[in-house]
Amino acid sequence: MTTLNPLSQFTEWLEHAKLAEAPRRDLVTVPDTEAMTLCTSTPQGVPSARLVALKAVDTRGFVFCTNYKSRKSLELDANPHAALVFYWSGVHRSVRVVGKAHRISRAESEEHWRARPRETYLGAWASPQSRVLGDAGEVLQRLENVSAHFEGMEEVQMPEFWGGWRVVPDEMEFWSGKASRLHDRQRYLRQENGEWKVDCLAP
Structure with missing residues (x-):
């Protein structure tokens, strides 16, 4: 079913995919x-x-969290254009997203x-994400140090270098696979007035 809001359609598709995935959710x-x-x-x-984990999706876009000193964050700081791809093999569906990313507020990251x-x-706290390590045991040593530092503390404070990004979509495509390979493709393009234009694309 096509809706006038691709984020609403995405939510419907995600919930459908979760139902198909349910028997093995406890395995991952x-x-x-x-x-x-x-x-x-x-x-x-x-x-x-x-690959990153989707943390939230709403009318504003798609949120993931990471180290702000990681390669992905440094690239987004320099060039906010980003793309996302979801693929759900159990239901033979995929969603492609193109848009711009920006950091979410510290309160939302918290x-x-x-x-x-x-x-x-x-x-x-322990992982200097994306940086070259001296050896394979360096992160384990850092983890031991961090664990000792926070031992006995009820709360572990969020580091300044950690937080979320939101990808705000300007284009979304919904793909449904067919055995004939005449796949269904619906593309949404955001217009200047904020509304969405929907097109069917050739497979």
Whole structure:
């Protein structure tokens, strides 16, 4: 079903995919349905892609959290254009998102931080994400140091270098796979007045 708001349609598709994924959700840390490929690029247009976890989606866009000193964050600071891809093999559907990313507020980041398991707090503090390590044991040593530092503390404070990004979509495409390979493709383009134009694309 096509709606006039692609974010509403995305939410419907995500919930449908979660139902298909339900039997194995207890087998994975991050449900496959909430995994998305994030593509960023340098100001010179050199791309890089990686899987990240979707933390929230609403009328404003798609939120993920990370280290603000990571490669993805540094690239988004220099070039806010980004793309996301979701693929749900269980229902043979995919969603592609193109837009611009911006950092969310510290207060909103704090909400996502508090929703994480404690061990991920320590990992966030311990990992100098994307930087070259002296050896494979360096992160484990840093984790031991961080664990000792926070031992006995009820709360682990969110570091200044950690927080969320929101990708605000200007284009979204919904793909439904068909055995005939005549796949269904619906593209939404945001117009200057904020409304969405919907087109059917050839497979």
